[in-house]
Amino acid sequence: MSTLAIATAKEVFDLLRDDLSAIEREFSNDAVSSVAAITDISDYLREGGGKRIRPSLLLLSAKAQGYSGHGMIRLGSVVEMIHTATLVHDDIIDAADTRRGRPSANTTWGNAKCVLAGDWLYMQAFRVALDERNFKVLDLLIGLTQQMVEGELLQMEKLGHSIIEEEYNDLIYRKTACLFEVSMRLGSELAGATEEVEEQMGEYGHSLGMAFQIVDDVLDLTATEEVLGKPVASDLREGKATLAVIHSLENGTDADRKAIEMVLTDQNFSRVTHAEIVSILTRNGSVDHAMGVAMRYAETARGALSVLPESEFKRALLWVPDFVLAREK
Amino acid sequence: MSTLAIATAKEVFDLLRDDLSAIEREFSNDAVSSVAAITDISDYLREGGGKRIRPSLLLLSAKAQGYSGHGMIRLGSVVEMIHTATLVHDDIIDAADTRRGRPSANTTWGNAKCVLAGDWLYMQAFRVALDERNFKVLDLLIGLTQQMVEGELLQMEKLGHSIIEEEYNDLIYRKTACLFEVSMRLGSELAGATEEVEEQMGEYGHSLGMAFQIVDDVLDLTATEEVLGKPVASDLREGKATLAVIHSLENGTDADRKAIEMVLTDQNFSRVTHAEIVSILTRNGSVDHAMGVAMRYAETARGALSVLPESEFKRALLWVPDFVLAREK
Known part of the structure; x- marks a missing residue:
């Protein structure tokens, strides 16, 4: 690696290639049950891909703190299993038809x-984590899954209603940032970091996760169906108000507010078109506002890394927030 | 307590009254979430009652081995929470309308x-168990929940089909005996028992659980709707062959087999009546066979207690198998 800043996703991927392959093998071995249906469903989900961001963060965190044992492979598989478990249950709850461009598991195997x-x-993730024989690891993982499950319930209760920014922040923390934070903290835990360093790694994961989800929510409003691999403005169609929308609710005209609330209530674009919503958001500078908030989170994330010694892994972590801000899907 | 054998449920209840009350309080405190829907659902389920057999076994096991700390209250709540979690998910899977004579939680709050x-x-049960700071406790609980979840899936795959006794044994082990076994083992774990004693306590729980479920399944076939609080032969209506039915499938005439398979396929009594099934089972001595198997399990359970020193708790444990065999609902 050069001593210059990392500039491409490929460089980061090269840095983690072997460990990510090991995590794929671990996940594939971990998710085998004596009951065929379980193995089939988990194979299907694992093969569906995903960006493996959470295990990558865990690896970078552990390695930037000097750890190189098998624990990071094991816990990398664990965070991806937990992420996968939440997706399976979320798809049931949302009655989703597709996930990552393929039929969702529930349409193939049924809800039950x-x-x-x-x-x-979930159980298997805890069982594998238990092999680390580290109570703190289990505290982090179990606390995390409860936060996520509670978040999903809070989200359900808010569907179809306008919410304030504070509620939005809590929802995306539980949905995304919490698992990013725990992935980073687990790296510290493995490396035997001080409480202070672990706090900073947690701060990095938290802020990065917030930025990631805000960008995700902006793309849902502004990208094309072709790029997203799903209908545009899916969030609004599900009755979910995200940051840019909340900004227009709070800063737009009465007519703007009425138009947005109509879409949230209808959960479709029959009375107000998608183009009208985009025009409202643009006129109020709401997309720029959301991207600005994401940028500030990205800056906070980078700042938290100052406790780490220089290394190619630290440089990769410094690069990730830019990648998150610049991504187009 | 007298030094004679315990003779009534009231005597056992008196022995455990204070600890069971403490477990109720612990459960009630443990199952509080910052998300109202979770607290509401768990309160509803907790207040629905149930016999608290699993915490009672855990208490008797711990106390018969000389333990008296708070761990038995905490883990008593944990096993009841796990039991409750399985009931919630099972009711969704079975699309059940009622549970313990009240509307099931899913009819009130919806599946999602x-x-x-x-x-x-589930997570809360693990979180509370984690406070014991005992890896073996977590190994037992997580292994257990996986067995139960796998069992429910195996059961789904067998609905509507005739099964053999070996498959039935595996299903009821996972459904019931496994948690009875773990409740007894947790008592040993708390008391710091030797491996040998823990094995015997596990054997007791396992055998008692098998007897309990066999009797439960017999009552489903032979008791009245009034006593059961649900329609008679619910298992057959769900396409489940239980021990007495399997005995008639294997030992009855071709016509008997055909009649039973018709009910399993139809999942109702439109072509073959419930009375006809009962008459087939009676003619083949199938109910007696099932009760005989349950009695042998009860005997094995009692035998496993020989490793325990004499105490009123041991006497209570000796009494439980008879209670299980004699119960009418």
């Missing part, structure tokens, strides 16, 4: 089997 | 919230 497969994946 | 509430209860 997917409830149980999700349960099993 | 109940998936999440069940998830949360």
Whole structure:
């Protein structure tokens, strides 16, 4: 690696290639049950891909703190299993038809089997984590899954309603930032970091996760169906107000507010078109506002890394927030 | 307590009264979430009652081995929370309308919230168990929940089909005996028992659980709707062959087999009546066979207690198998 800043996703991927392959093998071995349906469902989900951001963060955190043992492979698989378990149950809850451009597991295997497969994946994640024989690791993981499950319930209760920015922040923390934070903290835990360093790693994961989800929510409003691999403005169609929308609710005209609330209530664009919503958001500078908030989170994330010694892994972590801000899907 | 054998449920209840009350309080405190829906659902389920057999076994096991700390209250709440979580998810899977004579949680709150509430209860059970700071306790609990979840999936795959006794044994082990076994083992774990004693306590719980479920399944076939609080032969209506039915499948005439398979396929009594099934089972001595198997399990359970020193708790444990065999609902 050069001593210059890392500039491409490929450089980061090269840095983690072997460990990410090891995590894929670990996940593939971990998620085998004596009950065929469970193995089938988890294979299907694992093969569906995903960006493996959470295990990558865990690896970078552990390695930037000097750790190189098998624990990071094991816990890398664990955070991806937990992420997968939440997706299975979320798809049931949202009655989703597709996930990552393929039929969602519940459309293929039915809700009942997917409830149980999700349960099993949670348990298996804890079982594998238990092999670390580290109570703090278990505290982090179990606290995390409860936050996520509670977040999903809070989200359900808010569907179709306008919410304030504070509620939005809590929802995306639970949905995304919490697992990013725990992935970073687990790296510290493995490396035997001080409480102070672990706090900073947690801060990095938290801020990065907030930035990631805000950008995700902006793209849902502004990108094309082709790029997203799903209908545009899916959040609004599900009755979810995200940051840019909340900004226009709070800063737009009465007519703007009425138009947005109509879409949230209808959960479709029959009375107000998608183009009208985009025009409202643009006129109020709401997309720029959301991207500005994401940028500030990205800056906070980078700042938290000052406790780390220089290394190619630290440089990769410094690069990730830019990647998150610049991504187009 | 007298030094004679314990003779009534009231005597056992008196022995455990204070600790069971403490477990109720612990459960009630443990199952409080910052998300109202979770607390509501878990309160509803907790107040629905149930016999608290699993915490009672855990208490008797711990106390018969000389333990008297708070761990038995905490883990008593944990096993009841796990039991409750499985009931919530099972009701979704079975699309059940009622549970313990009241509307099931899913009919009141909907499947989506109940998936999440069940998830949360599992996590909370692990979180509370984690406070014991005992890896073996966590190994037992997580292994257990996986067995139960896998069992529910295996059961789904067998609905509507005739099964053999070996498959039935595996299903009821996972459904019931496994948690009875773990409750007894947790008592040993708390008391710091030797491996040998823990094995015997596990054997007791396992055998008692098998007897309990066999009797439960017999009562489903032979008791009245009034006593059961649900329609008679619910298992057959769900396409489940239980021990007495399997005995008639294997030992009855071709006509018997055909009649039973018709009910399993139809999942109702439109072509073959419930009375006809009962008459087939009676003619083949199938109910007696099932009760005989349950009695042998009860005997094995009692035998496993020989490793325990004499105490009123041991006497209570000796009494439980008879109670299980004699119960009418």
